[in-house]
Amino acid sequence: QSVLTQPPSVSGAPGQRVTISCTGAITNIGTGYEVHWYQQLPGTAPKLLISANTNRPSGVPGRFSGSKSGTSASLVITGLQAEDEADYYCQSYDNNVRGWVFGGGTKLTVL
């Protein structure tokens, strides 16, 4: 049971928009800790996709965007492409756990 809750899977057709949610609590996202998003392609290490809620590291396409509100955060992918098929994870800090925590991950399928 992950501290941050994500849907196990989402899907969309090429060109569509998908949203992946990350639900936390007052002890993590709700306290004001930043939320980061990672993309993991099969057999590879996670890659930082969105930093500090909304920032795209250099090289990340503009079709990826992030937001945060209250105790939740969201990753939005617009103009879906086949290469976006991957697992996506959110991450933040939790005061109860006293450490960095991750969501359980969301598998994105491009139809």
Added chain:
Amino acid sequence: QVQLQQWGGGLLTPSETLSLTCGVSGGSLTGYYWSWIRQSSEKGLEWIGEINHSGGRNYFPSLQRRVTMSVDTSKNQFSLTLTSVTAADTSVYFCVRQRGEEGFDIWGQGTRVTVSS
């Protein structure tokens, strides 16, 4: 371009000690925290702990009594030791650079660790 290259791990029997090392190339240990994160199908991604260049450490509380992290600035590398391993420690282990409130931005290639009798 900073890169992380990790080594160690492999097949362990229960109660043995896991040792992993991560070498940093293209940059310095100074100014960052360096973490170990593991990933299994049962628990997903799990942060183990972090260390900085001067030895400041934070460990995940549930692993704290079994974890030790160290840093060797002369070799530009840092290490993880996990004692008394069980099957629950079977995972892929990653060494990672942490940019404070900006997330984990550079990851090692991952090392598979299997604990089995």
